[in-house]
Amino acid sequence: MYGLGILKGMAITMKHFVDSYLDDIFWAARGGRYYNDEALKVRQGLKGKGVKTVFYPEEKLSVPERFRFVPFLVTDDPPPGQKWGKDWCTSCGICAKVCPPQCIWIERGVQPNGRPKPEPNQFYIDIDICMNCGFCMEFCPFDAIKLDHDYELASYDRTTAHIHDKERLSKPLSYWREIAPKKAAAEAAIRDHVDELKAWKKANGRDADPSTAPKMTEENTKQLFYRGEYY
Amino acid sequence: MSEMILDDQPQDDGTAVNQNPVERAAALLKERFPDAVTDDTRDGYTGLMVSADKLVEVATALRDDIGFDYLSSVTGVDQINDNKMEVVYHTYSIDQGGSGLVLHVQVDRDNPVLPSLTPIWPGADFQEREAWDLLGIHFDGHHDLRRILTWDGFAGHPLRKDWKEVFYEEDHKPFGSRWPGGEVFRAEEKTVYGKNVRYPEGWLPTGDEYDVETEMYTGITYTRDQQSGMKTDKLTVNMGPQHPSTHGVFRMVVTLDGETVIDLKPVMGYLHRNHEKIGERNTFIQNLPYTDRLDYLSSMSNNHGYVLAVEKLLGSTVPERAEWIRILMVELTRICNHMWALGFLLNDLGALQTPMLYFYLERELILDFFEEAAGSRMMCNYMRFGGVAYDLPDYVREQETISFLEELIYEHIPAVLDQGDGLMTNNEIVRARSIGVGILSREDAIAYSTAGPVLRASGAQYDVRRAEPYSYYESLDFDIPVRYNGDIYDRYLIRMDEMRQSLRILEQVLPHIKATKGAPIVDGKPQYAIRMPNAGESYGRVENPKGELGYYVTTRRRESNPDRYHVRAPSFINLTPLGKMCEGHKVADIVAILGSIDIVLGEVDR
Numbered sequence: 003m004y005g006l007g008i009l010k011g012m013a014i015t016m017k018h019f020v021d022s023y024l025d026d027i028f029w030a031a032r033g034g035r036y037y038n039d040e041a042l043k044v045r046q047g048l049k050g051k052g053v054k055t056v057f058y059p060e061e062k063l064s065v066p067e068r069f070r071f072v073p074f075l076v077t078d079d080p081p082p083g084q085k086w087g088k089d090w091c092t093s094c095g096i097c098a099k100v101c102p103p104q105c106i107w108i109e110r111g112v113q114p115n116g117r118p119k120p121e122p123n124q125f126y127i128d129i130d131i132c133m134n135c136g137f138c139m140e141f142c143p144f145d146a147i148k149l150d151h152d153y154e155l156a157s158y159d160r161t162t163a164h165i166h167d168k169e170r171l172s173k174p175l176s177y178w179r180e181i182a183p184k185k186a187a188a189e190a191a192i193r194d195h196v197d198e199l200k201a202w203k204k205a206n207g208r209d210a211d212p213s214t215a216p217k218m219t220e221e222n223t224k225q226l227f228y229r230g231e232y233y
Numbered sequence: 234m235s236e237m238i239l240d241d242q243p244q245d246d247g248t249a250v251n252q253n254p255v256e257r258a259a260a261l262l263k264e265r266f267p268d269a270v271t272d273d274t275r276d277g278y279t280g281l282m283v284s285a286d287k288l289v290e291v292a293t294a295l296r297d298d299i300g301f302d303y304l305s306s307v308t309g310v311d312q313i314n315d316n317k318m319e320v321v322y323h324t325y326s327i328d329q330g331g332s333g334l335v336l337h338v339q340v341d342r343d344n345p346v347l348p349s350l351t352p353i354w355p356g357a358d359f360q361e362r363e364a365w366d367l368l369g370i371h372f373d374g375h376h377d378l379r380r381i382l383t384w385d386g387f388a389g390h391p392l393r394k395d396w397k398e399v400f401y402e403e404d405h406k407p408f409g410s411r412w413p414g415g416e417v418f419r420a421e422e423k424t425v426y427g428k429n430v431r432y433p434e435g436w437l438p439t440g441d442e443y444d445v446e447t448e449m450y451t452g453i454t455y456t457r458d459q460q461s462g463m464k465t466d467k468l469t470v471n472m473g474p475q476h477p478s479t480h481g482v483f484r485m486v487v488t489l490d491g492e493t494v495i496d497l498k499p500v501m502g503y504l505h506r507n508h509e510k511i512g513e514r515n516t517f518i519q520n521l522p523y524t525d526r527l528d529y530l531s532s533m534s535n536n537h538g539y540v541l542a543v544e545k546l547l548g549s550t551v552p553e554r555a556e557w558i559r560i561l562m563v564e565l566t567r568i569c570n571h572m573w574a575l576g577f578l579l580n581d582l583g584a585l586q587t588p589m590l591y592f593y594l595e596r597e598l599i600l601d602f603f604e605e606a607a608g609s610r611m612m613c614n615y616m617r618f619g620g621v622a623y624d625l626p627d628y629v630r631e632q633e634t635i636s637f638l639e640e641l642i643y644e645h646i647p648a649v650l651d652q653g654d655g656l657m658t659n660n661e662i663v664r665a666r667s668i669g670v671g672i673l674s675r676e677d678a679i680a681y682s683t684a685g686p687v688l689r690a691s692g693a694q695y696d697v698r699r700a701e702p703y704s705y706y707e708s709l710d711f712d713i714p715v716r717y718n719g720d721i722y723d724r725y726l727i728r729m730d731e732m733r734q735s736l737r738i739l740e741q742v743l744p745h746i747k748a749t750k751g752a753p754i755v756d757g758k759p760q761y762a763i764r765m766p767n768a769g770e771s772y773g774r775v776e777n778p779k780g781e782l783g784y785y786v787t788t789r790r791r792e793s794n795p796d797r798y799h800v801r802a803p804s805f806i807n808l809t810p811l812g813k814m815c816e817g818h819k820v821a822d823i824v825a826i827l828g829s830i831d832i833v834l835g836e837v838d839r
Contacts, residue, residue, distance in 0.1 A: 004661060005661060006659070007658075007659035007660040007661050007663075007664070008660055008661055008662065009586070010655050010656075010659065010660075011655065011656045011657075011660050013655075014591070014652055014655055014656055015587060015588075018591065023838075040782040040827050043630070043631065045634065046601075046630060046643065047630045047634065048598060048630070048633070048637065048645060050594075054594060054597070064603055065591065066608070066621065066626065066629075067626075068604075068605065068606070068607065068608035068626065069604065069608055069609070070608040070609060081262065096761060098407065098411055099407040099518075099761070099762075100516075100518070100519065100761040101406075101407070102406075102515060102519040102520070102522050102523065104406055104407060104408050106411065106413050107416065107417045126417040126638050128417070130419070133522055133615045134609065135516070135521075135522035135611070135612075136608060136614065137519075137522070137761070140622070140759065141759075141761040149608070161419070165417055165419070203346075
């Protein structure tokens with residue numbers, strides 16, 4: 003019959019239309035289909051039916067741990083009364099060298115005797131140029147620069163607000179632990195292991211048998227996968 | 234595990250080497266043109282060196298007698314150290330498959346004139362224009378040698394090694410001005426309008442002295458029909474650059490007789506950023522995230538082609554798990570891309586938004602997976618030289634990754650494809666609009682260098698995954714779909730077929746992903762400062778969802794930056810026959826024909 007194809011298509015559209023209302027009824031007794039975290043999770047997952055709209059900003063999708071957006075600098079957890087602790091950055095400049103659009107500027111700190119100090123005096127990132135590739139995080143040997151999850155960076159004036167200085171970039175380690183718990187734990191395990199190895203080498207000297215060196219626990223080795231690296 | 238896979242691969246024996254079609258073709262050409270054709274003896278280079286005055290004869294013999302009938306890529310190279318301009322042609326055989334025969338032609342840099350190959354391969358049209366535009370290589374006999382990516386009044390040829398923009402920092406990154414002790418600046422402070430632009434002599438922005446548009450319209454201006462019968466006028470209309478149906482900023486200069494298209498010329502370059510110059514300044518690894526932004530709908534495939542090209546130069550190996558993950562990602566990307574393409578095709582046919590969004594629901598789930606795995610939905614930047622950046626995540630949307638993928642691949646995507654079939658395949662309006670419209674014959678499709686679904690919908694069963702297998706495609710069981718009518722409807726059907734074949738591949742990949750859990754995903758620790766061990770050229774090509782995506786990379790020994798970096802962009806080259814496909818059709822069909830080619834302007838304009 004001519005027109006059957008069109009009718010069949012209409013039926014599909016109709017099914018999608020009805021699905022949303024059925025889903026609405028399902029969630030009615032469970033706190034509603036919208037503005038409900040539990041419903042949002044289901045709606046956005048594989049089991050979701052009907053309209054999938056996210057009512058931003060009232061509803062927000064959770065971002066995965068690996069989500070990357072504009073870097074920040076990790077500092078120690080701040081002592082009471084202060085905003086930041088000690089910088090982890092040693093101003094080695096690897097991030098600035100590997101950065102594809104070259105958006106990082108580092109001013110190295112200077113000791114009173116004029117020699118370079120392994121910490122940045124200033125650290126700028128032009129977030130207009132940053133392409134969120136994550137290379138700085140990947141290649142930083144000190145775990146000092148990380149990509150953020152905070153994607154709401156709208157501002158009224160790009161000329162002043164879009165060059166982030168050290169003050170704007172610094173965030174405590176606890177924040178990194180909060181947004182990326184698995185990655186942070188894996189990195190901490192690796193750092194502990196490296197410290198342990200160093201201590202062992204110091205204690206045993208150079209000629210010690212490497213097979214007696216401390217090994218990483220299986221749990222930690224597993225966690226390395228989150229970095230995609232092997233040591 | 235790995236032995237099982239390797240056993241499936243055919244063993245090379247001595248006879249296969251003797252019958253290598255590339256070597257045979259090279260030998261034949263050298264025999265026929267002893268003065269004009271020699272081996273390219275430079276370190277790390279392959280293929281033949283052809284003298285410019287015999288190029289047309291060599292190309293004709295190659296196409297007609299030897300069977301290398303497909304000119305894939307035309308690349309201009311500035312060999313400033315030898316004071317030469319070089320053009321590299323990659324030719325393939327559609328029927329035999331296999332690797333390509335590479336022709337190098339060198340001409341004097343101060344007077345770079347070559348015969349045009351457009352009479353033999355019309356597909357060289359845009360590519361030669363690109364080489365003229367960016368490198369200033371003149372192609373004698375080209376019917377329409379205008380600038381294509383930069384604007385008509387642009388001064389100089391930017392890909393020449395001695396061309397420098399007004400705000401010029403350094404030849405190579407990393408720029409020393411940024412570190413150490415670098416002073417922060419915004420580039421625009423140093424490149425205010427008027428300072429970073431060089432106008433040609435006598436050119437004024439008001440436009441009277443240098444009329445850009447006349448050149449465009451030469452031969453297609455308003456004329457009055459002298460014939461008897463109905464008096465109709467020819468009218469030139471600009472479709473675009475701001476037109477919703479062009480999928481971006483793309484312009485078509487259409488000459489109309491009533492509603493009927495007489496001539497169509499694509500105008501592009503509105504998004505041009507000289508990706509290749511940027512690539513030549515970047516270090517090898519810095520260029521990876523830039524490749525994401527070529528065809529931004531299929532960034533995983535773009536990464537794949539680039540890492541293949543560089544891995545050839547580096548000589549790195551890829552662990553098994555990484556290869557499987559790559560195939561998983563690339564095939565999911567293909568499905569993503571085709572869903573997008575078909576959704577937009579419906580849109581272009583007038584079924585606005587609603588059916589398009591049904592395709593996107595599933596695409597969204599795939600993007601969720603990409604986001605969990607790579608950290609970004611579209612700009613994935615996921616592959617590395619010798620592997621991939623991260624292992625697969627444990628959970629996607631709070632469901633275990635493997636079960637998520639299984640549900641997606643076995644249930645959701647097949648269901649959405651069936652739904653798409655229900656929506657489109659037998660829809661009378663879709664059929665009426667698309668059957669017999671925009672026909673491209675097999676001969677034309679090959680001659681115009683089209684690739685991917687456009688080529689296969691015209692009856693040429695050519696897919697890089699089978700013709701010159703990379704990764705583990707050789708050991709995977711899948712078919713190359715082919716359709717024979719070459720119209721919009723076939724280009725729609727072929728994408729449906731391809732998605733189903735991709736599902737077949739994915740079903741075979743999943744068990745390997747499970748079996749290799751915990752195995753290494755990258756060859757050695759990733760390095761940020763890579764130096765190439767040897768000089769040479771490399772061409773990595775993959776079957777992108779849109780067609781053959783090739784990266785031509787040359788480097789000098791111990792260099793950290795490519796010497797020449799060229800992208801064979803399928804969207805760009807697939808546009809070459811657009812005018813031919815549209816001739817004789819109505820204005821409304823142009824939109825559907827363009828939609829069926831499936832272009833992304835980020836890749837067209839580069």
